Amino acid sequence: MKFYFMHLMPYADLDLSYDEKHNSAWVTLPNTFYDPKKGHQLYNRYLDELEYADQLGFDGICVNEHHSNAYGLMPIPGVMAGALARRTKNVKIAILGRALPLLNNPLTVAEEFAMVDNITGGRLIAGMVRGIGAEYHSWGVNPAFSHERFQEAHDLILQAWTKPGPSVFEGKHYNFEYVNVWPRVYQDNPHPPIWIPSQGSSETIEWAAHPDRKYTYLQTFASVSTVARYMKMYKDVAAGYGYEATEDQLGWSLPLYVAETDEIARREAKEHIEAFLQKFLRMPMEMLLPPGYTSVKSMVGAMSAKAGHSMKQTIDSVIDEGKFICGSPATVREKLEEYQAQIGFGHLLTLLQFGTLPAELTRKNMEIYSKEVMPYLRNVTARRAA
Amino acid sequence: MSVTESTETITGCKVRFMRKGTGAPLLFLHGTSGASRWLPFMEKLSETHEVIVPEHPGFGASDSPEWLDNISDLAFFYLDVFDHLGLEKVNLVGTSIGGWLAAEIAIRNATKLSSLTVVAPAGIRVKGVRKGDVFMWSPEETARNLFYDQAFAEAMLAVPQTREGMEILLKNRLTSAKLAWEPRFLNPDLYKWLHRISAPTLIVWGGNDKAMPVGYAPAWRDLIPNSRLEIIEKCGHLPQIEKADHFVELVNGFIGEVTR
Numbered sequence: 146m147k148f149y150f151m152h153l154m155p156y157a158d159l160d161l162s163y164d165e166k167h168n169s170a171w172v173t174l175p176n177t178f179y180d181p182k183k184g185h186q187l188y189n190r191y192l193d194e195l196e197y198a199d200q201l202g203f204d205g206i207c208v209n210e211h212h213s214n215a216y217g218l219m220p221i222p223g224v225m226a227g228a229l230a231r232r233t234k235n236v237k238i239a240i241l242g243r244a245l246p247l248l249n250n251p252l253t254v255a256e257e258f259a260m261v262d263n264i265t266g267g268r269l270i271a272g273m274v275r276g277i278g279a280e281y282h283s284w285g286v287n288p289a290f291s292h293e294r295f296q297e298a299h300d301l302i303l304q305a306w307t308k309p310g311p312s313v314f315e316g317k318h319y320n321f322e323y324v325n326v327w328p329r330v331y332q333d334n335p336h337p338p339i340w341i342p343s344q345g346s347s348e349t350i351e352w353a354a355h356p357d358r359k360y361t362y363l364q365t366f367a368s369v370s371t372v373a374r375y376m377k378m379y380k381d382v383a384a385g386y387g388y389e390a391t392e393d394q395l396g397w398s399l400p401l402y403v404a405e406t407d408e409i410a411r412r413e414a415k416e417h418i419e420a421f422l423q424k425f426l427r428m429p430m431e432m433l434l435p436p437g438y439t440s441v442k443s444m445v446g447a448m449s450a451k452a453g454h455s456m457k458q459t460i461d462s463v464i465d466e467g468k469f470i471c472g473s474p475a476t477v478r479e480k481l482e483e484y485q486a487q488i489g490f491g492h493l494l495t496l497l498q499f500g501t502l503p504a505e506l507t508r509k510n511m512e513i514y515s516k517e518v519m520p521y522l523r524n525v526t527a528r529r530a531a
Numbered sequence: 532m533s534v535t536e537s538t539e540t541i542t543g544c545k546v547r548f549m550r551k552g553t554g555a556p557l558l559f560l561h562g563t564s565g566a567s568r569w570l571p572f573m574e575k576l577s578e579t580h581e582v583i584v585p586e587h588p589g590f591g592a593s594d595s596p597e598w599l600d601n602i603s604d605l606a607f608f609y610l611d612v613f614d615h616l617g618l619e620k621v622n623l624v625g626t627s628i629g630g631w632l633a634a635e636i637a638i639r640n641a642t643k644l645s646s647l648t649v650v651a652p653a654g655i656r657v658k659g660v661r662k663g664d665v666f667m668w669s670p671e672e673t674a675r676n677l678f679y680d681q682a683f684a685e686a687m688l689a690v691p692q693t694r695e696g697m698e699i700l701l702k703n704r705l706t707s708a709k710l711a712w713e714p715r716f717l718n719p720d721l722y723k724w725l726h727r728i729s730a731p732t733l734i735v736w737g738g739n740d741k742a743m744p745v746g747y748a749p750a751w752r753d754l755i756p757n758s759r760l761e762i763i764e765k766c767g768h769l770p771q772i773e774k775a776d777h778f779v780e781l782v783n784g785f786i787g788e789v790t791r
Binding site for chain 1: 666667668669694697698701702704705706707708709712713714715
């Protein structure tokens with residue numbers, strides 16, 4: 146199993162009373178809530194944390210893409226990846242983005258990823274997503290064409306990476322007479338690893354698991370039962386195609402907090418994870434699920450579920466559901482060992498900073514995790530594989 | 532006589548129609564919320580006209596065809612509908628997105644129109660007059676913002692939501708987004724060609740419209756040569772529902788006058 150330190154880079158200095166006047170930390174929250182002086186400090190602190198992960202022995206670090214919000218300050222994740230490319234030596238750098246349908250020219254991603262791949266000598270992991278619903282409001286892109294544009298942009302980028310240029314691309318949304326990206330990708334056999342982060346979608350799994358692709362499916366923030374269900378679905382789909390999915394094709398991304406004891410962990414994490422859940426993630430259904438973002442069928446499901454119970458997420462509720470792992474090293478080891486054995490994921494992306502979690506606690510979390518959890522799980526999973 | 536329902540295949544697309552009445556044909560083009568039900572204003576109009584109410588491709592019980600990408604596709608499709616129905620002289624009435632569609636049809640071929648009525652149509656831009664962001668409104672905000680008289684909103688909100696109703700609502704929203712998300716409820720080229728509308732045109736607007744503000748009304752009047760504007764006070768985006776009697780009176784009066 147491989148271990149990654151994932152960052153969202155939230156605007157941790159957000160005035161949390163914003164929700165007295167605004168219904169979301171996304172799209173419409175005035176950017177006057179953002180103070181560039183504080184932002185300057187935060188960006189540099191967060192980059193330090195990502196670089197520290199390289200020294201602590203993580204296998205990879207992950208940056209992320211979201212637009213017009215306080216939840217994550219990486220609208221252009223390639224800027225972060227570029228900064229990290231030179232300051233890290235060993236870690237893989239996963240860019241998780243990019244939200245392809247938002248782009249009027251997806252070749253910018255083919256270029257940006259290829260540059261990072263060249264600078265790092267092949268340490269790039271290429272993420273491809275549709276972005277979350279709110280992005281379609283912020284960027285004014287039509288969500289009704291989200292799926293079409295994703296497919297087409299993906300095909301275009303793959304062509305740019307694998308077909309000697311110049312070549313012609315004839316699409317519905319994208320058309321090019323000269324696809325001829327310089328630089329070529331460093332990992333050219335056949336291209337950099339592609340990861341597909343998703344909130345959970347059978348269509349996405351069907352597509353990612355196809356033998357032509359075998360892309361790593363990455364389940365983001367979800368309950369353990371949901372993670373287990375979708376990863377089983379991936380394995381079943383792969384079996385249906387006549388091959389066995391490897392652990393390398395399955396990843397899970399979740400927030401985690403480990404401290405000296407269960408009690409300390411819960412006490413230290415509580416306000417920060419609840420800020421993440423209740424303040425940074427806050428958005429109405431119309432923002433989250435614009436028309437066409439998901440099928441009518443799954444939208445009806447989501448609306449019915451919402452009508453049934455709109456429960457406020459708390460530290461207890463997310464720990465119970467296994468959306469958040471929190472506790473002493475022993476507790477965290479035990480849970481992860483159990484989940485890994487049960488679900489069989491090969492990539493574990495931990496969000497060790499979340500919401501308002503300050504620098505000292507983030508570093509402590511990273512240190513305890515890398516010293517007391519990672520080595521143990523490395524041994525266990527290596528033994529099991531052998 | 533009761534309402535006749537039928538499903539007809541036109542250019543490979545199944546379309547659901549409701550029809551009632553005799554007299555000069557009146558084709559009604561619905562807005563973003565579709566036309567699942569026969570409404571009181573349709574009933575009143577059917578006393579003097581053959582009222583024909585299709586559900587657009589991508590709405591309600593009609594098919595969502597592969598070829599439907601934008602308002603232009605829908606406008607050309609309706610030229611096929613005219614041929615299919617054998618309509619030679621029709622009174623075209625469209626509201627909201629349907630008003631936009633009616634104008635798009637009319638700039639392409641107005642020879643089959645004896646009159647055109649557009650009600651709070653989308654489709655053009657008046658800089659500085661912001662349209663309501665219907666895609667961001669919650670169901671409650673939608674109901675409240677659509678009507679001036681909140682009794683209509685209360686009535687709309689009191690209707691229990693069925694699974695089937697929700698599916699139709701989402702299907703209608705999806706097609707509306709396809710047509711109108713970006714640029715928002717706008718064909719940037721439409722205004723250039725509205726002068727081609729030769730049919731006499733009535734423009735109806737609710738004075739308190741929060742979806743398509745009445746600030747758009749004078750622009751439509753100025754862009755369509757042979758047009759007249761009627762603003763209904765104390766009325767939101769759906770005059771045909773909120774002020775049904777007044778609306779029918781205006782439409783009947785106008786059609787009577789211009790087709791005499």
